[in-house]
Amino acid sequence: MENSQNTEEEQLIIEGRNPVREAFRAGRTIDRLYVQDGLKDGPVLALVSKARKSDVIVTFVSKERLDEMSETGKHQGVVAQCAAYAYAEVEDLLERAREKGEAPFFFLLDDIEDPHNLGAIIRSANLMGAHGIIIPKRRAVGLTATVAKASAGALNYTPVARVANLSQTIEQLKKEGMWFVCADMDGELMYDLNLTGPIGVVIGNEGNGVSRLVKEKCDFTARIPMNGDIDSLNASVAAGVLGYEIVRQRMKKG
The missing domain is CATH 3.40.1280.10 (SPOUT methyltransferase, trefoil knot domain)
Incomplete structure (x- = not known):
């Protein structure tokens, strides 16, 4: 198994639709995808579909919960929680x-x-x-x-x-x-x-x-x-x- 080169200082929360989409595309190890309750537009549904196909846990939460998790204030209804290290099989x-x-x-x-x-x-x-x-x-x-x-x-x-x-x-x-x-x-x-x-x-x-x-x-x-x-x-x-x-x-x- 190869561990990622992320350090503990590196950001482990990815927020925003495009950054999260790119994280999936890059093969980043994502533990959980948080999605704002009630959002059903195409880009969000595509991220949810990608997460489920990748066996990532999807959790629907309130906007207030996402606001608390967000560091930029620009989460756009989606926040991904990433692993600091890669998992083995x-x-x-x-x-x-x-x-x-x-x-x-x-x-x-x-x-x-x-x-x-x-x-x-x-x-x-x-x-x-x-x-x-x-x-x-x-x-x-x-x-x-x-x-x-x-x-x-x-x-x-x-x-x-x-x-x-x-x-x-x-x-x-x-x-x-x-x-x-x-x-x-x-x-x-x-x-x-x-x-x-x-x-x-x-x-x-x-x-x-x-x-x-x-x-x-x-x-x-x-x-x-x-x-x-x-x-x-x-x-x-x-x-x-x-x-x-x-x-x-x-x-x-x-």
């Missing part, structure tokens, strides 16, 4: 593992909305030797400038794939021989699980954890021991703790 992650001669080791993030958490997880995953991250397109943060900064440079080396459906992706990767474990308070103590081999670690939303549909696709649920007075860990910390237990088991097996 899931196959890129598998190929990365093959090239290293290692069993695949991925993190799958179920609706992580905090960019600092995503950046911290990418950073930890890189240091663990994980082969990449998989995130969903909807209800989750993308590769924003804040994520890039929080990753402390790891985003340059650890590919992130974005998929339409996390549950379906898990099913597809199971056909590649992968197993999946999700962090869950009701799971089995992580030290009692065999977490070696080709594995995907599923970390859930900061508030609600792993969604039911995704959890049902997992082979194991792992409980991180906690002896304090509160009942949950920050998502990036949970990813780090569980991920390093996998590293420990892999090193012991080796």
